[in-house]
Amino acid sequence: MSSVAVLTQESFAEHRSGLKDVEITEDEAYIPTYLEAFPPLPDKGTPGEKTGEPASVWSKIRPIKASVITQVFHVPLEERRYKDNSQFGEGEEAKVCLDIMQKTGAHIELSLAKDQGLSIMVTGKLDSVMKARKEIVARLQTQASATVLIPKEHHRFVIGKNGEKLQELELKTATKIAIPRSDDPNANIRITGTKDGIEKARHEIQLISAEQDKRAVERLSFEKAFHPFIAGAYNQLVQEVSQETGARISIPPPSVPKDEIVITGEKEAVAMAIARIRAIYEEKKRKTTTISVEVKKSQHKYIVGPKGNTLQEILENTGVSVEMPPLDSGSETIILRGEPDKLGPALTQVYAKAKSVIVVEVIAPAWLHRFIIGKKGQNISRITQQLMGHHTWPRHVTFTFSLRAIISCSVVVQSLSILFFSLQMARMDYAEINIDHRFHRHLIGKNGANINRVKEQYKVSVRIPQDSERCGLVRIEGDPQGVQLARKELMDMAQRMENERTKDLIIEHKFHRTIIGQKGEKIKEVRDKFPEVIIIFPDQQQKSDIVQLRGPKNEVEKCVKFLQKLIAELVESSFSVSVPIHKQFHKNIIGKGGANIKKIREETNTKIDLPTENSNSEMIVITGKKSSCEAARDRILAIQNELANLKEAEVSIPAKLHNSLIGSKGSLVRSVMEECGGVHIHFPAEGSGLDKVTIRGPAEEVERARRQLLQLAEEKQVNNFSVALQAKPEYHKFLIGKGGANIRRVRDRTGARIIFPSPDEPEQEHITIMGKEEAVWLAQKELETLIKNLDDVIEDSMVVDPRHHRHFVCRRGQVLRELAEEYGGVAVSFPRTGTQSDNITLKGPRECVDAAKKRIQEIVQDLESQVNVEVLIPQRYHRAVMGPKGCKIQQITREHDVLIKFPDRDESQEPASPENGDTDLIPRKCDIIIVTGQAEKCELACAALLALVPVTIDVEVSYDLHRYIIGQKGAGIRKMMEDYEVNIWVPQPEQQSDIIKITGQVASVERAKQGLLERVKELQAEQEDRALRSYKVTLSVDPKYHPKIIGRKGAVISQIRKDYDVNVQFPDKGEEQQDVIVISGYERNANEARAAIEQLVAALQDMVSEDIRLDRRVHARIIGARGKAIRKLMEEFKVDIRFPQPGSEDPSKVTVTGLPENVDNAIDHLLNLEEEYVSWECRTTMGTGGNDEDNKALAKGFVVRDAPWNAQDMGSKSHVPSTISAFSMSP
Secondary structure, eight states, rough: OOEEEEHHHHHHHHHTTTSSSSOOSHHHHHHHHHHHHSHHHHOOSSHHHHHSSSHHHHTTTTOOOOOOEEEEEOOOOBBBBBOOTTTTSSSHHHHHHHHHHHHHHHHEEEEEOOTTEEEEEEEEHHHHHHHHHHHHHHHHHHEEEEEEEOOOGHHHHOOOOOGHHHHHHHHTTTOOEEOOOOOOOOEEEEEOOOOHHHHHHHHHHHHHHHHHHHHEEEEEOOGGGHHHHHHHHHHHHHHHHHHHHOOOEOOOOOOOOOOOOEEEEHHHHHHHHHHHHHHHHHHHHHHHHEEEEEEEGGGHHHHHHGGGHHHHHHHHHHHOEEEOOOOOOOOOEEEEOHHHHHHHHHHHHHHHHTTSSOOOEEEOOOHHHHEEEEEHHHHHHHHHTTTTOOOOOOOEEEEESSSSSEEEGGGGGHHHHEEEEHHHHHEEEEEEEOOGGGGHHHHHGGGGGHHHHHHHHHEEEOOOOOOOOOOEEEEEEOHHHHHHHHHHHHHHHHHHHSSSEEEEEOOOOGGHHHHHHHGGHHHHHHHHTTTTTEOOOOOOOTTEEEEEEEEEEHHHHHHHHHHHHHHHHHHOOOEEEEEEOOOHHHHHHHOOHHHHHHHHHHHTTTTEEOTTTTOOOOEEEEEOHHHHHHHHHHHHHHHHHHHOEEEEEEEEOGGGHHHHHGGGGGHHHHHHHTTTTTEEEEOTTTTSSOEEEEEEHHHHHHHHHHHHHHHHHHHHHHHHHEEEEOOHHHHHHHHHHHGGGGHHHHHHOOOEEEOOOOOSSTTTTTTEEEOHHHHHHHHHHHHHHHHHHHHHHEEEEEOOOOGHHHHHHHHHHHHHHHHHHTTTTTTOOOTTTOOOOEEEEEEEHHHHHHHHHHHHHHHHHHHHOOEEEEOOOOGGGGHHOOOOHHHHHHHHHHTTEEEOOOOOOOSSSOOOOSTTOOOOOOGGGGGGEEEEEEEHHHHHHHHHHHHHOEEEEEEEOOOHHHHHOOOOOGGGHHHHHHHHEEEEEOOOGGOOOOOEEEOOOHHHHHHHHHHHHHHHHHHHHHHHHHHTTTTTEEEEEEGGGGHHHHOOGHHHHHHHHHTOOOOOEOTTTSSOTTTEEEEEEHHHHHHHHHHOOOOHHHHTTTTTEEEEEEEEEHHHHOOOOHHHHHHHHHHHHOOOOEOTTTTTTSSEEEEEEOOOHHHHHHHHHHHHHHHHHHHHHHHHHHHHHHOHHHHHHHHHHHEESOHHHHHHHHHHTTTTOOOEEEEOOOO
């Protein structure tokens, strides 16, 4: 019989200490039977055989797959890697199992059979069990190896795509499979693992090879000249053959010198494809003939065309193949192959293509080319543009390195010759200097600053070779004197750079902008700190991580350390988290004037980015340290929860349906979220096996989304028919309609679900229709009708007063863009600025044009009904009214749909005016703000503007409280100013004034005043409370009772402090009065706490302690698993029982402390337990016999009754009277 050791991370340490030798149940004296300790496993028979019911009943029930599985496998003794059986459960096997459990998350149980074999039970999720099994077999079982031989071409099918098939096979069989490389002639596959695993792996590999034997691969060799006829123009013919037969046909491209065509697929399909290709080849070989023509080599490229398109065009038009000589060949012969009657037209097309471009050459030195071209191509452009009126074909000039210019028209030659002669007559010179190419970019400078300065200062042209050329030759051209001066300065710069140290520092590209700072402010500070070091960042387009530092060695090293420290801080604060917040709550999170978001940013020290107003995204991105990001996220979610009736619900949907409900790139679930008011739907991670889907949002919308998801899940199980429809992306918004009205009507009539692509999907024209087949066809028909109507493009016009034109075209035509997006891409054209025309043109689908005209008329009517209202606010308040970056004005314009224009600032002396925004003086032009919009909205906007004019009030607060109001480092007063959006002025301490001034908007000032007065009341109450809590009493207690009053880990004294709300102070070591305990708090509470301590001391004085001696062998049994039994005993008798520590002089001494009666009862119970345990050991020893070593082993055993081996022993050993047996945890 075997013994079982359950290895978990918690129990491993207990195995080592011996606490798990015996399992102690609630009833300490109870001994379990064999059947209770080891319940039998269910029979392997069918359900029908076991229960008496027919098996057909069980067969109809669909099995439910559990997410947690269990696998058991056996390791024979001869295959065990660790055979040291002295301490089962504590050796290498246990350590290996613990390590595997930590790595895979599976639960492992080991048991040792009578034959010393190892049984292993692994429990957990499928992937965890498979990984754990593979690790166990590799580390606990000796490994064998074998080889299997399959054809070399079948190896790639064993490996699978990206090695996935091989990994799956290794996990399934718990083996290691080594496949030789493709260039290795050996075809044997080596399998390493257990015998069973090797056999399973060999079987699987042979199955894969057998399946591939059914497929065919054929190679046909045809003359290369006939390949174009087999492929057809633009490969159309070979694609048709491939589609008809199902075989895959590979024809080598013209540039590859191979005549072999490869056909793969099922044997029947390959045979059909071969027959078709042979027929084409035989026909063309019989009917075609060839002719050869000579064409200049320079004209061959015009016959070939871009990517060979011209050759394909000739083949498509005439059915003739044109064979071109190789590019590296000097031959000018072109061969035309085709039917005789078609060769003539093909030859005509070849000559037409060859002579489509005329080339004339003019010789000029290469270094003069740039001067002929001129600055930004001015000279060459002037020559070509002058000739555009004489000819209809385009002209171009190409410069080469063979000292010639190729011109596409001979008429240009005269102009170029004149320009060339004038340059030769000019006084030009050049110089060449050799400078190490490593210094070239330093000569150029940032954005060419250094080299441009030299060019402008000395009026020369400097050519520095590209880095890829690895050339050090720098050429200077221009006036002789300027060339010499520029040469000297460049040589001096190169000399300085040779004496400097250069070091490359690796900094992630994403941190570059942060280190540089806005407008280079931060990098300027670094450069000011290290003025002798040049810091060069890579260009933004390069995406390079290398930052170069150049300068004196010591300064460069210091700068490197400084930057590395700065990078470490940036890395720590670059954690990012995205929070989904409903769009309507973004303004509440920002707060008035950005107060809320600014407060969260400052208090959490994070960067918070919100999506733009016209963005559809609801994600708020928080960046900073991880803990700070989480704190900011919690605060933002709290704001949303306070503002909305948000609800979170869970719906159970089978995991196998999750992918189909999410849809391609989330399109289906995104459409549900948009339709249900922007709720957030979260599916569990793929492969987790969880069925719970979380929906979060407004209560009504959550319920609506829940119903839709359940309905979709039911539809997916019943029917899952879908089709794709194509429509131009500009039609999508018109098809959807305002608020989804159009598409909702189609859905209601047909019952189908229609999904439009999201902006980030590559296929923008695809519209997906899903549902029942009949509903999908009906919806497709309706949408096709709508799209067909949209394709009916018309052009119409309407009259719009010119004074309203600016409204449509201002802000870069934002209104026109919105019209185009909303009405199917309709194009609206307004007359040019300066013309007096009032006629505008609309072009697009008929329905879209009509709808756009109607919308434009509505906008014009709205513009004509607008009025201008003047608001008088002194200029000195304008900045306060605008708010930071104009945020307050932007909010008013959005809320009231008006336009607000502030006057130009008048810098002259502003006349004095009364406080608090009174405007009784004569108004000035710079004080008048103009509001434009609807009359009612203008009135509301004016009222909102006047409400923003700041006022100042005085609040009297006692001077003694000022420092508490200000707070530590001004935190208190700063918080009040941020909360109430006001400015609070507290007088200086030397003034000793009681007046505090509050400045801000009227409503904010009143709120701030109330808040300040409430804070004053709180401070006054705190002062009174501190006086009351300062009452103290003392108590004299013998120091020997102090530990009992404190309790274990301070439990007793903490409870007293909590119950009576007091502070209890014990004397420190070394103090003179070691018996004095000080209690402080409210007078009543302090006296009650004192009485409680006195009562506790009185109870301690009545207690006694007695020592007894218990056989040390029974200590562990009395203590129980993790001290459970001894705690129960102490609670029952209300005593404290202390066992000796390991290594104690008297290991049998046990101390019992408590009231005399309780101590006596506890001692009697302990002695009774000792007697019972010792008598059990005596009976066990008599039943098993053996020496003292065996008895000690059995003393640690696990005892059961009615064990089967007792029955066997009873038959053969009549001298054993006991029916109680024990077996050891060690074999």
